[in-house]
């Protein structure tokens with residue numbers, strides 16, 4: 001029969017064990033900012049910036065902010081296969097059915113934020129906004145995951 005003290009000791013060990021794997025797989029946080037001329041009139045193009053631009057493999061939490069005053073943006077995580085992303089000139093968009101689309105923070109209203117959590121393997125990635133015309137206006141940045 002367990003007395004209360006040994007029961008408490010056992011439950012403490014059990015909860016410690018169950019917490020350990022989660023701590024071992026660390027989560028990296030990446031802040032992504034999307035800007036255009038409505039936020040900064042000196043900007044000629046649009047931009048997407050990630051900080052940091054490289055993280056270790058595992059859980060990655062992208063905290064995405066649309067800094068625009070009036071334009072909807074989005075962030076899509078794409079595997080970089082070493083070739084130009086397929087592009088539809090008529091729609092002014094990357095062809096999402098032909099890329100390795102890993103996840104997205106879709107349709108962020110001006111001034112809003114969204115968080116996208118992904119488990120990423122080591123490799124090269126591209127972050128893009130695929131609202132019409134935005135990719136070619138500079139809303140993209142490279143992103144690296146290391147071992």
Ligand SMILES: [Cu+2]
Nearest residue numbers: 073129131134
């Ligand atoms: Cu955009």
